[in-house]
Amino acid sequence: MNELRLPCGRETRKLVWALFLGQVVSLLLALGSLASSLIADLGVDAPLSQSLFAYVLLAVVCGGIMLYRRQRLLVGFSIRILIQRIYHLICTRVCFHDNENRECDKDSVLFFQVPWYWYLLLGFVDVQGNYLFNKAYQYSSITSITLLDCFTIAWVIGLTRIFLGTRYSLWQVLGAAICVVGLGLVLLSDAGVAGGGGSRPLLGDVLVIGATFFYASSNVSEEFFVKKKDLVELIAMLGLFGAVVSICEICIFEIKSLESVAWSTEIILAGCGYTLTTFLFYLLMPLVMQLHGAALFNLSILTSDMWAVIFRIFFYHQKVDWLYFLSFATVAVGLVIYSTTGKDPDPVPVNGLDAQYQTINDEAENVDP
Secondary structure (H helix, E strand, C coil): CCCCCCCCCHHHHHHHHHHHHHHHHHHHHHHHHHHHHHHHHCCCCCHHHHHHHHHHHHHHHHHHHHHHHCHHHHHHHHHHHHHHHHHCCCCCCEEEECCEEEECCHHHHHCCCCCHHHHHHHHHHHHHHHHHHHHHCCCCCHHHHHHHHCHHHHHHHHHHHHHCCCCCCHHHHHHHHHHHHHHHHHHHHHHHHCCCCCCCHHHHHHHHHHHHHHHHHHHHHHHHHHHHCCHHHHHHHHHHHHHHHHHHHHHHHCHHHHHCCCCCHHHHHHHHHHHHHHHHHHHHHHHHHHHHHHHHHHHHHHHHHHHHHHHHHHCCCCCCCHHHHHHHHHHHHHHHHHHCCCCCCCCCCECCECHHHHHHHHHHHCCCC
């Protein structure tokens, strides 16, 4: 029988920090939704182009940090290769790493912790999730989209169980279910105030279900990478390949939409706001996953709907149903139950080093004798 178990000491501080970052990420998500809504109100229909600039910013900032951190390693490694090749006139492709002879290849020179094609796949999956989710608003109602977006949690729990071997206690499943019930209260309120609707609701629902699967796949992949590989490299490569995929799809799907946009200061400012909030969202998201996994991350961002209530009150001066506040409390209870019970999904550090530092030498440690 599963018992309610409260963490203490270092685990408590780690949990509180994860919950705090989760709510910051949730707020950023709500701000991004607000900016995206404003862009749509201004007559712009270009979801891929909106995400493109955030991906580019991630690639530039985190890529620069990654190159700076590894500059000395790259220079020293290149000098060793040059000396070795000059010394051996027979031009054998041998290089040194931690006083060991190993075959030299491009990956060892660049110090990529994951093959580039996995990053390309991750970027593709992430872009599809953003595209389908934003596109669904053209066909279905916000209540249906919010309801189906909760399905991301089910995908994440299932995928982490299958591919990462993560086990969830009955208490954790109960906590996740309570969070979904809390969002159900928001849907009841929306149905009473705004009603349903949508031009093609079935198509919109299918798009959201597809988006939740892509989101869950991206979240689970990132959870694996941040716990096994370099965090900075992950974000930089996600930005790089996300930008590449976005540019390719923009050329296919959004050229005509961009040509028809009547650019204005309001559109540019809204686009900058969306880019900044999305950039910070992607920057903090892997940290939450590294601390407590993809499932807690997805449960935390459910409260973005409640943050949106605050925007409705203070920015749009709209009336908010009392069920919204009951929903916020219900989601909070679910988060507490989930995060204070069951297993700790974090891997045990190797040699006392954190994941983002220990993985620089993973390749050397795993060399066959």
